[in-house]
């Protein structure tokens with residue numbers, strides 16, 4: 256039994272089954288034993304790999320879209336360059352390399368990283384300061400200074416804790432984590448009745464239907480939207496998920512690159528859930544931003560020239576096979592290309608960024 260499982264069992268013994276949302280928050284963010292606090296393992300040797308870790312082309316293209324937005328904003332100085340959940344800072348380093356082509360932009364950016372993991376903060380600081388880059392760290396977006404903003408968040412929203420509700424005998428109940436008859440941690444459909452705020456088409460759903468909701472994602476999207484309503488800016492949100500309300504249990508665990516049971520070994524596996532892009536867009540729009548997309552990651556990267564970029568890298572000596580594999584992983588259907596999506600949020604006065612003009 257992991258140390259965190261002991262803590263969770265004690266809390267259940269004292270106060271009863273806990274909402275799944277709290278279980279996920281503890282597994283990822285417990286100050287000592289949460290996955291991101293104790294053992295975040297991102298990259299080729301880790302529990303999971305993300306798009307920036309697959310190829311520099313991903314971050315360069317995201318950076319190019321943000322750079323273009325800065326120009327349409329009238330090239331404000333300073334501009335806050337904000338990343339939510341920067342992992343190993345690979346995306347940030349790749350974006351900044353792209354910005355070097357625009358020295359005025361590189362001079363204007365004031366870098367802010369929103370990161371709760373002390374270990375990842377240390378890794379980010381090591382890599383950024385090693386490249387002579389200064390940055391500030393924040394626990395949440397709230398403390399990032401106001402002003403024009405360029406924001407990126409890759410695989411950040413999927414790490415926020417979700418609520419699940421299940422339809423049982425005509426009523427929706429919150430799903431809880433408790434102890435089953437065999438003494439194991441289990442998801443129990445015994446939470447309080449909670450049928451508020453459902454999309455109407457789900458009111459007629461079949462018994463056993465699960466729907467998910469991520470209050471933290473809606474709150475952060477609302478804060479991004481409010482910021483974009485006050486100051487010019489663009490936010491690109493990239494993650495895996497669905498376009499609208501989609502029933503189903505999407506909670507999953509990865510441990511040592513393999514799917515695992517989310518209830519097994521709490522704190523030792525990365526837990527994620529599909530992102531509801533429609534809910535994020537709606538929260539940002541309700542706060543005053545405009546939203547475009549989501550479009551698939553494959554169509555985003557292809558429309559913005561990943562093929563051409565790969566060709567240039569090959570001409571400068573990179574391995575053609577490695578580049579082809581990276582392009583396929585990032586854009587291929589059945590790889591990351593269709594499951595992952597890109598949502599753009601922008602200030603009301605700004606035009607749609609490429610490649611969203613067409614959508």
Ligand SMILES: C[S@@+](CC[C@H](N)C(=O)[O-])C[C@H]1O[C@@H](n2cnc3c(N)ncnc32)[C@H](O)[C@@H]1O
Nearest residue numbers: 291305340341342369370371372375409410414
């Ligand atoms: C799946 S990793 C993605 C890392 C990086 N964006 C990448 O693409 O490689 C999730 C990141 O979000 C951070 N994170 C998770 N929950 C967070 C929270 N509530 N607030 C701030 N950062 C958080 C993690 O520590 C980690 O840096």
